[in-house]
Amino acid sequence: xxxLTKRSKRASVTAFAAVLxxxxxxxxxxxxxxxxxxxxxxxxxxxxxAGALSVGKExxxxxxxxxxxxxxxRVFFDCTNDSFDNSKIGDGRVNLNRINRVWAKAMVIAxxxxxxxAGSGKGNADSAFQxxxxxxxxxxxxxxxxxxxxxxxxxxxxxxxxxxxGIGSATEVKAGxxxxxxxxxxxxxxxxxxxxxSSTGYYMPPGFSLPASCATDCxxxxxPNEITGTKFLKGYAPLQIGGHQFWQVPFxxxxxxxxVSSTPFNASQVSALPMTWTKPxxxxxxxxxxxxxxxxxxxxxxxxxxxxxxxxxxxxAPHSFMKVHVDDLKCKWFFYVPLKVPGFSTQDYDYTPTSLxxxxxxxxxxxxxxxxxxxxxxxxxxxxxxxDEIIFGLPKGNTTNLEKYMVSRANQxxxxxxxxxxxxxxxxxxxxxxxxxxxLAGEKDFYVFSKDGATLExxxxxxxxGMAPLWLPLIISEDADGNETKxxxxxxxxSLANIPMPTSPVPVVFFTPAPPYxxxxxxxxxxxxxxxxxxxxxxxxxxxxxxKRWSEVHSVGVCIxxx
Amino acid sequence: MHHNxxxxxxxxxxxxxEAILAATVLVPIALFLxxxxxxxxxxxxxxxxxxxxxxxxxxxxxxxxxxxxxxKALATFQASSIVKSLTISExxxxxxxxxxxxxxxxxxxxxxxxVPGFSGYTFKAGDVEPIVGSTIAQ
Numbered sequence: 001x002x003x004l005t006k007r008s009k010r011a012s013v014t015a016f017a018a019v020l021x022x023x024x025x026x027x028x029x030x031x032x033x034x035x036x037x038x039x040x041x042x043x044x045x046x047x048x049x050a051g052a053l054s055v056g057k058e059x060x061x062x063x064x065x066x067x068x069x070x071x072x073x074r075v076f077f078d079c080t081n082d083s084f085d086n087s088k089i090g091d092g093r094v095n096l097n098r099i100n101r102v103w104a105k106a107m108v109i110a111x112x113x114x115x116x117x118a119g120s121g122k123g124n125a126d127s128a129f130q131x132x133x134x135x136x137x138x139x140x141x142x143x144x145x146x147x148x149x150x151x152x153x154x155x156x157x158x159x160x161x162x163x164x165x166g167i168g169s170a171t172e173v174k175a176g177x178x179x180x181x182x183x184x185x186x187x188x189x190x191x192x193x194x195x196x197x198s199s200t201g202y203y204m205p206p207g208f209s210l211p212a213s214c215a216t217d218c219x220x221x222x223x224p225n226e227i228t229g230t231k232f233l234k235g236y237a238p239l240q241i242g243g244h245q246f247w248q249v250p251f252x253x254x255x256x257x258x259x260v261s262s263t264p265f266n267a268s269q270v271s272a273l274p275m276t277w278t279k280p281x282x283x284x285x286x287x288x289x290x291x292x293x294x295x296x297x298x299x300x301x302x303x304x305x306x307x308x309x310x311x312x313x314x315x316x317a318p319h320s321f322m323k324v325h326v327d328d329l330k331c332k333w334f335f336y337v338p339l340k341v342p343g344f345s346t347q348d349y350d351y352t353p354t355s356l357x358x359x360x361x362x363x364x365x366x367x368x369x370x371x372x373x374x375x376x377x378x379x380x381x382x383x384x385x386x387x388d389e390i391i392f393g394l395p396k397g398n399t400t401n402l403e404k405y406m407v408s409r410a411n412q413x414x415x416x417x418x419x420x421x422x423x424x425x426x427x428x429x430x431x432x433x434x435x436x437x438x439x440l441a442g443e444k445d446f447y448v449f450s451k452d453g454a455t456l457e458x459x460x461x462x463x464x465x466g467m468a469p470l471w472l473p474l475i476i477s478e479d480a481d482g483n484e485t486k487x488x489x490x491x492x493x494x495s496l497a498n499i500p501m502p503t504s505p506v507p508v509v510f511f512t513p514a515p516p517y518x519x520x521x522x523x524x525x526x527x528x529x530x531x532x533x534x535x536x537x538x539x540x541x542x543x544x545x546x547x548k549r550w551s552e553v554h555s556v557g558v559c560i561x562x563x
Numbered sequence: 564m565h566h567n568x569x570x571x572x573x574x575x576x577x578x579x580x581e582a583i584l585a586a587t588v589l590v591p592i593a594l595f596l597x598x599x600x601x602x603x604x605x606x607x608x609x610x611x612x613x614x615x616x617x618x619x620x621x622x623x624x625x626x627x628x629x630x631x632x633x634x635k636a637l638a639t640f641q642a643s644s645i646v647k648s649l650t651i652s653e654x655x656x657x658x659x660x661x662x663x664x665x666x667x668x669x670x671x672x673x674x675x676x677x678v679p680g681f682s683g684y685t686f687k688a689g690d691v692e693p694i695v696g697s698t699i700a701q
Contacts, residue, residue, distance in 0.1 A: 014581055014584075014585070016585075017581065017582075017584070017585030017588065017589065018585075020585070020589060021585070021588050021589050021592060024589060024592050024593060024596070025592060028592070028595075028596035028599070031596070031600065032596075032599060032600075032603065035600070035603040035604075035607075036603070039603070039606070039607050039610070042607070042610070042611075043610065046610075046614050046690070050690070050691060050692050050693065053621075053692065053693045053695060054663070054693040056693075056695070057693045057694070057695055058693070156663060156691060156692070156693055159663070159665070159691035160689075160690060160691055161610075161688070161689060256622060256695040256696060257693075257695045258695070310698045311698050
């Protein structure tokens with residue numbers, strides 16, 4: 001019995017040691033398994049995060065919607081590149097990166113169609129809106145179809161190791177409810193900058209005011225110095241223009257695509273926070289991945305990403321132009337018999353002063369059989385003048401609305417952020433000294449356009465098409481789609497270059513010419529009409545300025561009875 | 564009495580032998596588990612380091628800045644008697660800043676309980692991240 005007890009005691013020590021060793025092994029192996037599990041979870045999450053960021057980045061480019069050759073679709077071709085530079089031609093694809101440009105151009109057309117002389121431009125603006133909406137809806141459909149995004153996820157998620165799950169494992173798409181979209185940063189800025197600010201009325205056309213609800217400052221805190229004072233179109237807010245609601249996708253200025261937490265993502269989903277945009281284009285995406293190894297599923301993970309293209313454009317119709325036409329110059333003759341009557345002839349003149357004499361008027365005036373006006377040097381109103389002086393120069397007239405139209409259209413040609421076309425900039429473009437030579441050479445048509453989306457040019461047709469050969473020749477013959485209205489009606493002033501001349505009327509019998517100058521005098525007036533034909537930009541033509549200049553020679557021939 | 568003393572010594576001796584035998588099993592197991600734990604933690608640290616370096620690089624607009632950011636991301640690493648070093652062994656940032664950046668980090672680990680012929684291990688971890696710091700050329 002005693003021997004058995006001793007043996008038992010010795011065996012219990014051995015058994016205890018064995019149990020301890022086993023326990024240690026089990027605990028150790030358990031610890032390792034937990035470490036591997038947690039490591040696997042972390043690796044899966046990391047791979048899923050990388051995949052989500054890839055989705056946030058790549059989704060800016062694809063999926064996309066291809067424009068069709070139809071006119072209302074083709075109008076947005078100039079919005080299908082990623083550059084503000086007009087010389088870079090697009091590829092016809094509308095994607096998340098470009099959809100705001102499309103909406104912005106449709107908005108520009110609608111703004112221009114708000115003019116009372118929009119004419120067929122109103123219908124064009126409706127077509128552009130419907131086309132933009134259709135493109136946007138198609139894009140939204142593609143972006144909310146998760147299978148279109150799966151490839152972007154897998155490209156990066158599979159490139160990241162999940163070796164703790166097992167040899168040969170990789171994080172792949174887990175299709176299903178984990179793939180959602182959201183509309184984050186509501187009312188934040190889009191990547192479309194407005195020209196100017198509220199003090200300049202955003203350089204809108206005369207008679208149109210951009211609703212204050214359309215514009216916003218950058219919503220980053222603090223606002224970066226580079227864009228202090230810059231206004232943007234508001235994202236995920238209805239932009240009401242001309243009976244239509246235009247939309248923008250918010251992209252905070254220069255924000256990088258980044259991961260976000262599920263809380264704000266879920267709170268911004270349409271189901272949680274409805275929006276009147278029937279098919280909104282989402283800017284945030286959730287993904288779900290699962291690490292799989294041959295024969296088994298390891299871990300799953302979710303990520304949420306907010307996308308951003310990180311480059312801005314201006315509210316613009318990029319491939320567009322404005323035409324300036326100068327009518328033939330006319331010299332008109334007037335006589336006072338005693339009421340003012342036009343002479344029998346109207347003569348053309350050009351940009352070189354020429355001595356002209358009008359046809360003899362019969363009768364010539366009070367007590368006068370006839371009056372032959374003296375010769376005047378005609379053409380001094382235009383000689384040596386640039387196009388700017390031809391349009392805006394003496395006789396000036398009220399140029400306020402004309403200038404507003406032209407400055408608004410000039411800004412609409414500019415896509416480069418931060419570039420603002422002020423009235424003085426426009427004048428300096430029109431004041432190009434070469435226009436003097438072109439006018440002298442008989443050129444009547446000039447085109448204002450931007451070859452690079454940043455600067456303006458004013459050139460005759462032959463040079464203009466050469467400067468923007470890839471797009472301007474295709475649209476330069478398009479007429480403005482609105483109606484013409486006279487903005488400056490017979491602005492006139494006495495010629496600064498012609499001194500009044502005495503006249504010599506032929507008197508009737510028993511009459512003799514009155515003294516020269518008082519009242520027998522002939523003087524020259526400079527006259528100007530300026531017309532504006534509204535263009536929406538639907539066909540590329542943003543409007544036409546027509547300048548009509550003429551000189552009037554007024555002659556008085558009075559004869560008095562011989563006493 | 565003498566007989567009892569011999570028995571007692573015998574008991575103590577056999578207990579000691581059992582304890583030594585048990586220890587020869589338990590101690591290596593414990594030390595092996597310690598080494599394994601260190602390796603798992605070191606591997607995890609290296610994975611995190613690669614991830615952080617790649618993320619930092621992905622936020623930069625061009626290669627030079629990206630490499631500097633990746634190096635900076637590892638700057639907080641402190642070498643110790645166990646984790647000897649942590650360096651970037653491979654770095655790939657596309658010239659145009661389009662696509663993804665990949666970073667491979669190498670961590671040298673010395674085992675706390677060296678095993679003959681296996682006193683340390685060099686861990687290698689890679690991470691690939693989409694470049695979000697570059698902008699589309701305008």
